[in-house]
Amino acid sequence: MSNELWKKDNPKLLDLNNMYKPEVISKRFLELYENEWRSAFQELSIQQESQEHVAETLLNIVMASYSVSLRMSGFQLQNLQSSVKRDMLLLNGKEDHLDELSERNKTLYELATSNIMDLRKILSPTAIPAIKNLVLDNLSKDHDLSYRKETKMAAYIDGCVELTWLMCTLDPPMHLETCKSQDPASKYFRSYAKSGKCVQYCVWPCLCLHSNGPILKKGVAQMT
Template identity: 30%
Template sequence: MSTGSTYSDDDESPNFDENIKRLKELQYEKKRLLNDLSEQAGMRLTNNNPGIANLGDDNRPSKISERFSELYDNHWTDAMEALDGHKFQEREGIEMLLEVLNAIYEDCKLQREKRLKSFASLVLGVKLEENHDSGENMDIYQNVEMGQNGGTKTTKKDDDIRLQCSRYLSAKDINYTQDKHVKETMYSLLNKKFVDKKRQEVLNHKSLKLYIDQCFEVCWSICLQIPPVVMVTDVKRVDLFRSYTKSGDVIDHVVWPALLLHEDGPVLYKGVAQMTSDATSAPTYENM
């Protein structure tokens, strides 16, 4: 005869197993949410502050600086040798290669701006339909470019728009420089710039073509950054350059540009310039 309730493992087992299963699900969900939160926080931090590098990004500014240095050390040197073989004086060759780089850089900036505006307009069109608030959305558009470094405090919405633009440009245009039509257009641009026969002929030299292609690759990577990395040839900024073959406290002419992390930002790469002690020397290039 039983004097009380009888405990049975079978009675509790289903509930116990269910609770264990639910606990594991909740633990997994908690871990996933924490990972997502950490990732979002990291993305907002790095995208809102270009001084913080995303070490998983091969296109991060420090890597671009390395490629820019290699472009000068290797392809620029080979191109200069090719120009020397075509009877170019050293100063003449330096000026041509810098003009090639500048022309490609300016065109990349133009194409990037077109793409950024196109995408921002697409996003803003959706926002306008939802909010019917053009003032709010114009503020967002301005902050796509400005970010923290433009002197405006950004909101989460601003950051998200900037992040979307960055992702869009990176994903859509990752192979932009490999497009045959784009390359043909770029070479056509250079042929129009260098109209004299001597320069047009040397553009077809193998070393010059490699130099041009690498300039295109690096300049496009520079312009894909948000905010963009900035190329500088300001002859007044002696502090941004190291000497070429002559020392001095005044820049006679720029040989290779400097890179800044962003407009008025820290130096990523010191440029190269021919120096002089003659303060009356007239520099060739002004600020880009």
């Protein structure tokens, strides 16, 4: 069965491909901000007086999720590619370089590599719990995580981990851009509660198709 035919006749993969479309992910990312983020903000505001501190906590979660997802997706892809290359070299009696494969087997390797991206999509749901644990471990080094058991916060964390993992398993990965205090107003961010000429604090990251790529969803910043 050809590569394209296998994809065409695989309903599960077709569903996954739709889930991994950048426009679908960007829409869900906006919904995460408008729903889970707002609910978590209200829940956390009961415990913390400063809105800026609450926003910072929520921003740290989504950016930690992105950082861990980006790192782990890179490791995963590298390991899968190395495994395919190693197996093909062994089948050809080689143990050193891909360059020593025949032209035919180079083509097969390239085909296998392209299908690795589909394999990652199929395996994606099984990786998310492990990614979540890594995110929480990462955050616990510098932050109090007593809030993690709150209902709305838990839903927000789950949403951040799932969506950033989807972003980072694309090729190239999607990109999240933040801003910092005193940055000038830019096309990447819209105002939160008040407008102004420079940033007071970042509320929500900007989502780009890839690093230095076009904006899919503007971020949100409190301006001054």
